[in-house]
Amino acid sequence: METNELFKQFVEEFLKINNKLTQIQKKPVLITPDLQISTSLLHLIDAIGTYPRSTITEIAAKLGVTKGSISQQIPKLIQLGLVRIYQVEENKKNKQLVLTKKGESVNESHATLHDGLYSTIKQQLSHFTPEQQLVLLEILNKISFSIEEYQKKLTKGNEE
Numbered sequence: 542m543e544t545n546e547l548f549k550q551f552v553e554e555f556l557k558i559n560n561k562l563t564q565i566q567k568k569p570v571l572i573t574p575d576l577q578i579s580t581s582l583l584h585l586i587d588a589i590g591t592y593p594r595s596t597i598t599e600i601a602a603k604l605g606v607t608k609g610s611i612s613q614q615i616p617k618l619i620q621l622g623l624v625r626i627y628q629v630e631e632n633k634k635n636k637q638l639v640l641t642k643k644g645e646s647v648n649e650s651h652a653t654l655h656d657g658l659y660s661t662i663k664q665q666l667s668h669f670t671p672e673q674q675l676v677l678l679e680i681l682n683k684i685s686f687s688i689e690e691y692q693k694k695l696t697k698g699n700e701e
Contacts, residue, residue: 555684572650576621583651585614586623586640590648594637596629605685623647 566584569577588600597615601608615638618624623644629635640648666674 570651570654572647576647578621578647582614582618583647585611586618586644586648587651589624589638590640590645593639594627596635596637598635600638605689618644 566579566581569579570583571577572583584604585600588603589595592600592603595603597611598608601611604611615624615626619626621643622641625639625641627637627639629637666677669677
């Protein structure tokens, strides 16, 4: 197959994955009979649980989103009783995020939801050698970096 045609198919498949993930992010998930929460909030809870006492800036960097988007979501998580904010002693501007007991419970439920998906992905990846998996990881890292650079270029003109 010609290189340009192969690249075109690669881009189409990547965009298909991106669109599916975007659809998932928009749909609320019923975690308990009395709690329905968006996937994006669940992923924020997961990041806070994985990196406890991280700042909003650190969590945003881990998720690859803006600090502003995290700042907008935090009040909803506080209102639901899932997250607490602590002032950092050395720097009053920095706020650390920690899950409450309820937040930890929601995070565990979220992890259970992912078990099925992750086991399927692991099974699919098992068909590749560890070396091939490392190449795939490198490709994904390069795509992520390229998207970040592209986004910086697009937003640079808006900063003026």
